[in-house]
Amino acid sequence: MGNTLRVATWNINSLRLRLKLLGQLAAELKPDVICLQETKVPDELFPPHATTELGYEHVAYRGMKGYNGVAIFSRLPLEVLPDTPDWCGKGDCRHLAVRVATPGGPIELHDFYVPAGGDVADREANPKFGHKLDFIAEATEYFRGRQDLKRAIIVGDLNIAPLEHDVWSHKQLLDVVSHTPVETAGLTTWREAGFHDAMRHFVPDDQKLYTWWSYRNRDWKTANRGRRLDHIWVTPDLTPGLRNLTVHTEARDWPQGSDHVPVMLELAV
DNA sequence: ATGGTTGAGCGTCAA
Numbered sequence: 001m002g003n004t005l006r007v008a009t010w011n012i013n014s015l016r017l018r019l020k021l022l023g024q025l026a027a028e029l030k031p032d033v034i035c036l037q038e039t040k041v042p043d044e045l046f047p048p049h050a051t052t053e054l055g056y057e058h059v060a061y062r063g064m065k066g067y068n069g070v071a072i073f074s075r076l077p078l079e080v081l082p083d084t085p086d087w088c089g090k091g092d093c094r095h096l097a098v099r100v101a102t103p104g105g106p107i108e109l110h111d112f113y114v115p116a117g118g119d120v121a122d123r124e125a126n127p128k129f130g131h132k133l134d135f136i137a138e139a140t141e142y143f144r145g146r147q148d149l150k151r152a153i154i155v156g157d158l159n160i161a162p163l164e165h166d167v168w169s170h171k172q173l174l175d176v177v178s179h180t181p182v183e184t185a186g187l188t189t190w191r192e193a194g195f196h197d198a199m200r201h202f203v204p205d206d207q208k209l210y211t212w213w214s215y216r217n218r219d220w221k222t223a224n225r226g227r228r229l230d231h232i233w234v235t236p237d238l239t240p241g242l243r244n245l246t247v248h249t250e251a252r253d254w255p256q257g258s259d260h261v262p263v264m265l266e267l268a269v
Numbered sequence: 270a271t272g273g274t275t276g277a278g279c280g281t282c283a284a
Contacts, residue, residue, distance in 0.1 A: 013284085014276055038284090040277065066277050067284090116284055128283090159284095215274040215284090259275075259284085 003104040004243060005076075005269045006031045009111070009155035009230055010251075011212075011260035015039040015071065019050055021254050026054045029246060029264050032075045033100060037113035037157045039069035046071075062093045070096045070111045070156075077101040081108070085142055087135050094135075104269045105151065112139070112156035121180045129177060132159070133186060140190040149194055151269070154233040157260060160187040163200070165208050166228035178227055195233035198265050202245040212260045213252055220252060232265045241268030 008031035012018050015036060025034065034056070041047075041063045051059040056073035060080045063069035070093060072078065081097040094113040099106045115135055118128030143149070162184040164170040173179040191197060203209045210226025217223045234242070244266040251261040 017276075038276090066282085118283085216272075218273080256275095 003102055003269055004241075004266055005033065005100075005102055005107065006264055006266050007033045007035070007109070007153060007155065007232070008262050008264040009035045009037075009157075009232060010262040011037040011113070011157040011230060011258060013038045013040070013258040013260065015041050015050070015069070016045075016047060017256070018258065019047060021251070021257060022050070023054055024254065025248070025251070025262050026056075029248060029262065031264055033109065034073040035096075035109070035111040035155045036071045036073075037069070037111065038067075039063050039071050040067060041069055060096055060098055062096045064093045068093045068113060070094065070113055072096055072098055072109070072111055074098075074100060085138065087138055088131055090131075102269045107269055108149070108152040110152070110154045110156075112154060112158060114139075114157065114159045116159045117177045117183070119177060121175060121177050121182075132177075133182065136160075136183070136186040136190055140186070140193050143190065143193040143195075147194065150235055150237045152195075152235045153198075153238070153265075154195060154231070155263075155265075156231065157229055158187060158231045159229050160184060161227040161229055162187045162191075163205055163228075165206060166210070168208070168210070168225040168227070173227075178229060191233055194235060196236055196239050198232045198234045198239075198242055198267075199228070199245055199247075199263065201239065201242050209247070211247060211263055215259050230260055230263050232263060234265075234267065238267060238269070243267055 117132035123130030
């Protein structure tokens, strides 16, 4: 009934290396829109036919050499939102916002790749951690300034696992970047600036939910030391339309796969 | 406290 939209998000960790896997994602989940992070490809080297060959006629990307990079593939027409902030003034290709033309009206979609923050959870000792906290604070202020926002979705690798059961061991990860109290509080404050956690809408807070398993565990499935670093948030007006969530865990076993797995939300729009 | 692995692209840096 009505129009449903299937929105997927995936930290692909190199677009060019995993084009075939992107095709597998498209075939298995059949998303209408795919948001990618860590594409690691400068715009001038973006594979020109990658999107149309997969059936996505509309594409937007913002990439740079070596690191970062975001891209959005869509079956529906896209319009890139101009004048989005240059977060922390770094020009580092961590955000892309588009307007997706759905039959039910436009949806504003934000694709984020939040800084990982380095290894030491101290902004004095580790500037990368400070950058992460500053990025979160800027994003919070930006969305606080848009209190009227409706029909909007935030997806991406936010590099923070906010809840106790978003990590394999809450106690053992309290000092580990991605699950420290200052980060989880910061991410929650950002989300509460106007969004609902669409993944936890489907999976209760007391159940484990992961989207990332480190490459450094040889047998990731047995160890199962995962974290929920990837997120999908929606504005409250969209919550009655939430229909289904897929965390495509089997993608962690794809040959030469990413350390993140795709997540897809289906919602009536 | 450390190490474990991966990708970009050729130094290491970032994750």
